Amino acid sequence: MKKILVAHDGSKHSDKALKKAMEIALSFNASLTVLSVIPELYLTELSDLDRERITRALTEETKIAMEKIRSSLASRSVETKTIIxxxxxxxxxLETAQKMKVDLVVVGSHGRHGARKFLLGSVSSKVVDYASCPVLVVK
Ligand SMILES: Nc1ncnc2c1ncn2[C@@H]1O[C@H](COP(=O)(O)OP(=O)(O)O)[C@@H](O)[C@H]1O
Ligand SMILES: [Mg+2]
Structure with a gap:
């Protein structure tokens, strides 16, 4: 196990996933990449200007969150990087996992906008279904 990818969406669930991914990276002496994806907005009722504004705010928020993660992990003896x-x-x-040829993808069972009635969030369930490497779903 050399490369681990953890998906982070700012939720508590993804914090747990990150913690677990870090434990695994430490014990395997693997590198850890933290990925956050800024979703595109498909809401048709939004004007282009609003869409742009919201995307800009989301981008800013994500950058700050990832920078926080980056500095909190900097002291660990694990090679870490954050990508957006x-x-x-x-x-x-899935695309990042494939391109980086990671050995493990770690996701939270749920995310930010989850309906708790589902066993798995829609992102984690798609990743489990389509990944070509092992996936760890952290509950
Ligand atoms: N935008 C995103 N960027 C990175 N990881 C994400 C993103 N959205 C979800 N994930 C990953 O998938 C996990 C499950 O989230 P998701 O399937 O979206 O659940 P929910 O439907 O509850 O929002 C999260 O804990 C996180 O690991
Ligand atoms: Mg979600």
């Missing part, structure tokens, strides 16, 4: 992508979250997580 934009687009459909599950697709971007």
């Amino acid at each position: 992508r934009q687009g459909p979250p599950a697709e971007k997580i």
Whole structure:
């Protein structure tokens, strides 16, 4: 196990996933990449200007969150990096996993906007279904 990718959406669930991913990275002496995907907004009732404003705010929020994560992990003896992508979250997580040839993808069972009645969030369930490497779903 050399490369671990953890998907972070700012939720408590993804904090737990990050913690677990870090434990695994430490014990395997693997590198850890933290990925956050800025979703595109499909709400048709939004004007282009509003869409742009919201996307800009989301981007800013994500940058700050990832910078916090980066500095909180800096003291660990694990090679870490944070990356931000934009687009459909599950697709971007899968694409990154494939491009980086990671050995493990770690996701939370739920995210920010979850309906708790589902066993798995829609992003984590897509990642489990379509990933070509092992996936750890952290509850
Ligand atoms: N935009 C995103 N960027 C990175 N990871 C994400 C994103 N959205 C979801 N994830 C990952 O998927 C997990 C489950 O979230 P999700 O399937 O979206 O659940 P929910 O439907 O409850 O929001 C999160 O804990 C996180 O690990
Ligand atoms: Mg979600």
